[in-house]
Amino acid sequence: MANSNNLSFSIDGVTCLAREGSTILDAARKNGVFIPTLCNLEGIPPKGACRVCSVKVNGKLLTACTTRIAQGMEVENDTPGLNNLRKAIVEMLFVEGNHLCPSCEKSGDCELQALAYRYTMTVPRYPYFYPKRAVDASHPKIVKDHNRCILCKRCVRAVKDEKGRSIFVFLNRGFETKIYIDPELAGKLTDELARKAVEVCPVGAIMPRGEGFKTPIGKRKYDKAPIGSDL
Amino acid sequence: MEKLVVATASLAGCFGCHMSLLDIDERILDLVEIVDFHKSPINDIKEFTRDCDIGLIEGGCCLDENVHVLKEFRKHCRILVSLGECAIMGGLPAMRNGISVRECLEEAYLNGPSVRNANQAKILPNDEELPVLLNRVYPCHEVVKMDYFLPGCPPDADLIWNALTAILENREMHLPYELFKFD
């Protein structure tokens, strides 16, 4: 694996090296640079759904999770304009659903909330929609709370049955889009897949049945330090 | 230095934010050195008799009465602060926002397990004196202009202290990460 970092590029003016074929996001992380994400998750194909990882290349907005590094690429990342854009997207997601952090089991471990903390979102600049959404507790192993769903498609992409068929999908389109769960396949969900569905959800929209609030306040993932501090 | 005047109110809240305000412990003694409390549940002053510098609002608006109180505060306070999740986004009371008012009332007065057989006449209280439910719970800033927002359920006592002193000393607010939480 000699000389595998064979592309040189820059992030906010700092020269970095990356392996050919890596995305801007992966390359940034390998170089210790934080780019926020919500829909991206290592191990599943990127989708570019949340747009939170938007960076600028040649003045053009691109999602870092789907764009591959090219030799000499100049990436803008940690700029006031881009951070405002990311904060705006987080705020939009907060008003789109019903995100009642005080009563959510995922609070403290939630990636959406963590980004809101990181960008010091005191209040979204947009009016709240308070959509009428349901909690679907009809499945034996998981509870789907549509109020908290940010439509990142992680569950859609990560959880398939043994034949490669979808269990979670998008239903409808536009502002009416929501996650639909295959009733039959969800009924036969293995423990492993159920755990995976819960694990991949960045917010508290897919929760395991019969447990919650396991970690005390103060010990949760984002209680002490902002998301991305591990980089 | 002239003392600044602070007023507080709890609208559709649980008084938790007020409790948190008292959680600044012995610093409350420092606080009363620099501020006077006017209309507030803390001292039970019920009417505005003067204009205030700062109004701290806990809770969102779920009743017409909340709206009237909030508008009074806007009229009499130079700076209004949304204190806590309920004031900022409705909080737990806003869980009813997906349910119709009629259903809420019927659950509370006719069908709920504690009233099922008690309210034989099937009356939904409607006395003139009673406040009227709004169609949903509104965050304060969707009713009047709010100047500052301090999140938390409740906001940490130190966060409130930081914010209040910043306003009092007319400097930029410092919201440290460990104190800046939505729960």
Added chain:
Amino acid sequence: MEESISSILEGHHHDPTRLMDILIDVQDETGFIGDQAVAQIADGVGLSVADVEQTRSFYHFFSKKPTGKYAIYLNTSVNACMMGHDAVARTFEVEAGIPCNSVTRDGLIGLFDTSCIGMSDQEPAAIINGKIFPNLTPFRVKELIRDIREGKSVDELVVEGYGDGQNSNSDIRAVVNNNIRKIGPVLNPNYKPGEVIRKKLPEMTPQQVIDEMKRSNIRGRGGAGFPTGMKWEICRQAESDEKYIICNADEGEPGTFKDRVILTERPKLLLEGMVVAAYATGAQKGILYIRHEYKYLKTYLEKLIEGAHKRNLMGRDIAGIKGFDFDVRIQFGAGSYVCGEESALIESAEGKRGEPRDKPPFPVEKGYLDKPTVVNNVETFCSAVKVLLYGAEWYRSFGTTDSTGTKVLSISGDCRYPGIYEVEWGFSVNDICGMAGAEDVMAVQVGGPSGSLVSPSDFDRVLCYADLSTGGSLIIFNHSRDLLQDVVLNFTSFFIEESCGSCSTCRIMPVILRDKLIKILNARGVKQDITDMLSWAEVLKASRCGLGQTAANPIITSIHNFRHLYDQKTRGEARYDTGFDLNKATQEAMMATGKFVMSE
């Protein structure tokens, strides 16, 4: 029902990539696609119920519930509204006795809204069981509902007589008019179908075809303007066992209808263009993706393709060129504007939700079924044939240096002669208004909702890629129109309806902006609201595709070019208005407790 679905599945070889065709057939045959049908289809093609449901629920013309024996889809576009949609819609509701988006209790009539159906020059128009009924009036609606109740067939509902040109062809029989007002070199009927395939292609190498295209400087006619020759060349150079040519006939931009006319009057030219592209790129298969609203052209076009095979203009060893094989199939959409975006169109043609893909890779590298694919507009293929027929020099003699050739325009709105005009690039907005007989013009929407709302001070601007780039839709508004209410709000609602929902930005922001606009229209807006709209709309630039990126254009361009209309609505002294209305907010509780009774 189970049997007919079985035979539909059989007909499409249980192929999951043909899910669109299967769903279209089931919808057509049974009038809806319910849970039972979805389960049977899923089983039949080896997908999960969820997989089928995600595609079904994406498209406007797939319905979970029965749509009625007569399913009436009434267009709600800006043009329809300008020409009397509201009265027509009310009459439909009153006569049928149901509100829109419902079905009569006897299951006879279903009444639904739908986005622009490509009939902007003859609105208001409705689609009834696939047949177009343009130029509707309340009087005509009464007749239609009466005849439906009397049990007349959809064909028997027609009293207008069929339209001009091929519209009255026995394979079309549509009440639609072409309204061709100006013919240029591309639409010129003085053309012998097959001539380029037979006479030119055998004398040229594929590279020579591409070189000729490059020399002509022709650029994509769908709106984005990518150089066609370069696109073909990249596809030619891509290594693959299979390549595809796709014709994008999914024109859905409100105000656009030129492809409808080309598909009706010059389909052979279009098909010949696809064959030329196949020759140049080495593709063996083609797909003609047509919007659902033009399904009335199906039989007609299928027969033409059949005819091309018979005449050796398609099929094997085309025009005697050994190894040159190419075949075209027709793929219909099912009601989704975003499928006009090339990668969404490909997803749709593969039987999936029409969600645009992340690029790169571009379709020329990885397109239909991940094979190199050229996607071009109807008009681009037609122009390509003429480029080869008369040469690049000839083609370059039309238009401007940066934008060569001609553009077919769809002109509608407040003008005496709405219809199709083929003009050279470089026409000004003024020229266009004059040509179409428009007077007292307040504004022209250039390029559909995703384009610009242009004010008279800019009417000397010209149509070309460098200035006013357009796929060809021009809607004219005179001074009687309320631009904010009738145009900007309608367009913004259109984008909300047509967003695929995949990007957070495009899914949410247009709704936020629409609510803000409504606040201003309700006289509750303040100056800050206008500033907010402009700055908030910025996030849309982070969207994946053109729909999302341009979804705020109606608002942004109207603020820039018609600021006074916003200022008039926000004239009050207030610097802050939350829009909160205590009377409205308490109304529900007052009624529930009997404190207050709604007055008439």
